Amino acid sequence: MxxxxxxxxxxxxxxxxxxxxxxxxxxxxxxxxTTMNIDRAVLAFAGMMVLASVALVYFVSPWWLLLTAFVGLNLLQSSVTGFCPAAMVFRKLGLPGGCAFK
Structure with missing residues (x-):
């Protein structure tokens, strides 16, 4: 069957x-x-910032965990309110809007 x-x-x-x-x-x-749009750019930027903060925590100081917390809180805040400063910067750079940030 x-x-x-x-x-x-x-x-x-x-x-x-x-x-x-x-x-x-x-x-x-x-x-x-696949074209880069604002949604993908914001996610890529957030991922790079988290990876950079992990490297800074390992090589410099544990205080760089605050950068990771800031990125996470900003992602959470933008998912609730729809306001994201990084999306505004990417829009001014000429990236097309995506589903989340039009």
Whole structure:
């Protein structure tokens, strides 16, 4: 008896996507490019700041954990209010809006 979830093959994932009706879960277009938008830029910037603060904690001082706390609180605050200073900077730099920061 065939399984309800079957593996499908497509050119962009080498057959690793699975769906209920044996169709690829994405377009399969190899030439598609993912553009950087404000949402991705904010997440990338926050991730870089957290990694930088971890390195600073290890090599300089444990007080750099305050930077990690600040980044985390800012992410939490922006998820509730929709206001993010980094998103405003990225918008002025010309990045297109995403789903969260339009």
């Amino acid at each position: 065939p399984s309800r979830f079957t593996r499908s093959t497509c050119s962009s994932c080498s057959g690793s996507c699975a769906s209920a009706d044996a169709r690829p879960t994405h377009s399969g277009n190899k030439d598609r490019r």
